[in-house]
Amino acid sequence: MKSMHIHRRTFTSAALLGAAALAAPMLRAQGKLEKSKIAIAVGGKASFYYLPLTISEQLGYFKAEGLDVEISDFAGGAKALQALVGGSADVVSGAYEHTINMQSKNQFIQAIVLMGRAPAIAMGVSTKAMPNYKTLADLKGKKIGVSAPGSSTNMMANLLLSRAGIKATDVSYVGVGTSAGALSALRSGQIDAMSNIDPVMTMLEQKGDVKIISDTRTLKGTQEVFGGPMPAACFYLHSDFVKANPNTCQALANAIVHGLKWLQTAGPSDIIKTVPESYLLGDRALYLASFAKVREAIAVDGMIPEEGTRTALRALASFDPSIKAEKIELGKTYTNEFARRAKDKFKA
Known part of the structure; x- marks a missing residue:
């Protein structure tokens, strides 16, 4: 972008260099990609939680931005995060709250598009194993x-149980993935x-296999559980x-917001x-019944609400003593x- 020339006469060359360095991300927004081959890690790609990722991939929106993406699917969000930390992934398609968790461990990762x-x-109890469930x-x-x-499904279960005075150590958590398993x-x-995501939970619910006891598939349900908006799936990367x-x-954000616009x-x-056919289980x-239930949960324009970041911090700090709210810099x-630029570009 060549917008710098407008102000060129008003700066000394030294000041101009300083300003250019500070504004570099903004000025180069639509410039040449620094890295076009990108490894993306995701935990449970076939779920509706990550539908925008699949849509942007299937409709060629990453390619349209000049990106060659390789998506690796893991059993859950915690495993995808490990891929980022271990260096085998550049980007994670995962839950926003991992950015807070990692900062509490002095590792800085940043969400760039919602x-x-x-x-x-949704959390449900087995009607067969616990027919007399009450509280x-x-x-x-x-x-x-x-x-x-360690995934967001685990975190939500921890939050709900903590409100009933049950510690994470009072139950046994079992990793089951997000599909047929x-x-x-x-x-x-x-x-x-x-505690899992759709389409799995709707399938179990409609067949009478589970009784739903907590549900964040709607904005109203999310407000009831978390007391405010709660950002969920996003692209997050190392801050560096x-x-x-x-x-x-910018290209990654563009591809996702393009997909969100299509989904509207x-x-x-x-x-x-x-x-893919396999996603239909x-x-x-x-x-399709599952899609109808979660449609409202899909982001519209990729923007992360500031209030939502505060909700996430409050929720995590309520059950995880290692997260000291006053020490977390949400910004x-x-x-x-x-x-914001992608939203403007696609009128999302």
């Missing part, structure tokens, strides 16, 4: 399925309850990567035509710089 404006996680206290000593230990784990009695690769980050008007048949009608956990 895909989910509600967690879309959360009944879960003490039980086996609870989560996508993967999760269905069979509950139906075969390997677990007593489950964001600083060093602003054009690449997409009908059920559009979704079915776009996602053998039941097209139930898959370092996210930036809306890239999403």
